[in-house]
Amino acid sequence: MKDSFFRSMTWLHTWVGLLVCWLLYLIFFAGTLSFFRDEITLWNQPAIHNVQAQTQRIEAQKQQIITGFDYLANHGANSSSWRITLPEPRIPYLIYGYAKPKEPGQRRSKFENTQLNPNTMQELEPFVDTKGGNFFYRLHYDLHYMDAITARWIVCFASFFMLIAIISGVVIHKRIFKDMFSFRRNKGSRTWLDAHNLSSVLALPFHLMITYTGMITLIFMLFPYPAKVTYDNGMRGFFNDVTLRNTMTDKAQGESSMVPIQRILDQVYTKWSHADITRVQVNQPNMAASTITVLVSAGKTLRDQAPRLIFSGATGQMVAKTDDELTSSKALYESLNSMHTGRLATWLLRWLYVLGGIAGCVMIGSGCIMWAKRIRERTKNNVKPSFGLKLVEGLNLATIMGLPLATCAFFIANRLLSPTTAERADKEILAFFLTWLAVALLALIKRDTLQWRVMAAINAVACLSVPVINALTTNGNLVSYLMHKQWALFTFDALFLLFSILFFIQTEKLRTAKNNSKIISPSQSNNLKRQKP
Structure with missing residues (x-):
């Protein structure tokens, strides 16, 4: 039993x-x-590579919001929506944006965004x-x-x-x-x-x-x-x-001037004296039904949704707010969501998340390869491999070797495509999937040790190409990132160099691999046996 x-x-x-x-x-x-x-x-x-994080970020938020309202009142007076996105530790720039009129067939309005360096309040170069x-x-x-x-x-x-x-x-x-x-x-x-x-x-x-x-x-x-x-x-x-909904001003009609944003901020800081504001959203500005929503960072608390306050844009009265204390069921749901996304994570915890994700990839990939190797080892030399075995071996090569190469293609396309290219973001994604498709087609045709070695070598070159092309097409490189303590950019390029080295090591190991070290076809196995003295 x-x-x-x-x-x-x-x-x-x-x-x-x-x-x-x-x-x-x-x-x-x-x-x-x-x-x-x-x-x-x-x-x-690249436009934000040289933007330094503010040393007094939270203290500067009030003036950035006031300046943003003046800017949007001048540039988006007839817009249906305004948005001010404030700098965060991992997002160092400031955004003032307003919704443009909808085009025919368009579901949502596109935003006209202006990105600013929060240290100088100067407009940044256009984003790609x-x-x-x-x-x-x-x-x-x-x-x-x-x-x-x-x-x-x-x-x-x-x-x-x-x-x-x-x-x-x-x-x-x-x-x-x-x-x-x-x-x-x-x-x-x-x-x-x-x-x-x-x-x-x-x-x-x-x-x-x-x-x-x-x-x-x-x-x-x-x-x-x-x-x-x-x-x-x-x-x-x-x-x-x-x-969280506004139920007080929905039925208000006509136009109305906006209250000074200072009055709104005074109420926010009265409720949360050390508030770390992440975003301010205005719906229907300059209308009697206008609302101003202020979102505040949840910090390290286990909350997935940011705490927020909603005010009437016409009167300045608070019309809705998030609960200070969540119900047990909502607290459980929000905590599980925030654990999955890692929004609460510090840099150390975030790296632990990444290591756990890498372990998951190793666990899944090794399981796939192990199954194929065991079936291959049990297959007699004079027996043709089954369709299922060949399919599994092909999918193993396509997935495990194809995804890293496709990721490199995505970042290389980001640097090589012209900033004026139409639908540029879609073309970066297309480069990712076309590269993956090319590896998949190769894997379905042939998938023995030679193909694994070739793909390892190609991945090594591709990973090395990412920081090299970055250095050739921008004003930054691995050395300058280190000198200027731009740790995020330095780590990005350094990781690609590390994976390039790992793929080169894999290439060498596959070159000297013996009969039982990788997936080998029966014909190769017979050839190796004949070559033995």
Whole structure:
């Protein structure tokens, strides 16, 4: 009975992992990058590379908001919306923006943004059109090019399979603590099993947390039934009930001058004397129904939604505010969301998130390769490999080697595309997917050790090219970043150099690999045997 149970759990662990492992690898890969999405966006925008973080950032916010209201009153008097986005520790620049009139067929108004250096209040050079780190953030749950709802359902099912694989893996792991210190090199599939076990066990709490909380972020899509039963309008009624709304000025008609923003800020600082304001939004400015929303940083608290106050723009009266104390259920939901996104993380915790994400990629990738190697080792030399084995080997090469190369292509395109290129951001993303597609096609044609070695060498050159091309196309480089203590930019280039070295090491190891060190076709195995004395 016991053997039957463990055999069933092993079967379950193998197949629920294998069926979605390549999608999970993409989710973990893009999700890991998105923990530093602000830093990626910073690198993608050369115009802000020399903007220094303010030493008295919070103290300067009041004057920046007052100046912003004067600017928007002059430039966006007839706009339907204003927005002031204040500098944050990881986003060093100031934005004044107003909504432009909608074009036919356009769902949302586009914003005309002016970016400023908060230290000098001088306008920065025009920004290039790029998604930056937000591309990877959206990719890990929206999968790009797909309908968003469909993509999120797919990601949810993959996450559910991941959770089953983790739990069943713990059940069948008889030596879970011993394997934390066990890694045998150059032992074929045994080495891959050790890598799989080691990366699984060391980061097990992170894997459980990130998978479960990832599903919680979409809980209302997965389980809408309580809201549908409770509210006449279903989910819309539920969100209307829990969302902070203005119910006092909606019916006001006609035009009205705006109250001085000083009066609004005085009320904000009366309630939160040390408020770290992140954004000020104005809807319907210069109208009687106008509202001014002030968003404040949640700091290190476990809150996903920023605390906010809503004021009437015509009278200055506060019309709505977030609760000071959350209900138990909302506090639980918000804390789980903030744990998943890492919004509360300091730089040290953020790096721990990244290391956990890398461990997740190693866990998934080693599991895929281990399965293929075991099947390949059991296949007799005179037996043609099955379609399933060839498909798995091809997907392994396409995913594990294709995603790093596609990421390099994304950043190289950011530097080489002209700033005036039409739909420039979409072309950066297109470079990512075309590169990945090219690797996938190569992998489906041939996927033996030679192809892994070629792709490792190409990845090494591509990773090296990113900081080199950056140095040739901008005024910064690894040395200047270090000298000027621009740590985010320095770390970005340094990491690409590090991965270039790692890929060069992998290339050399694959060059000298023996029969049992990588996935080898039967014909290669026979040739090697004939060459032995």
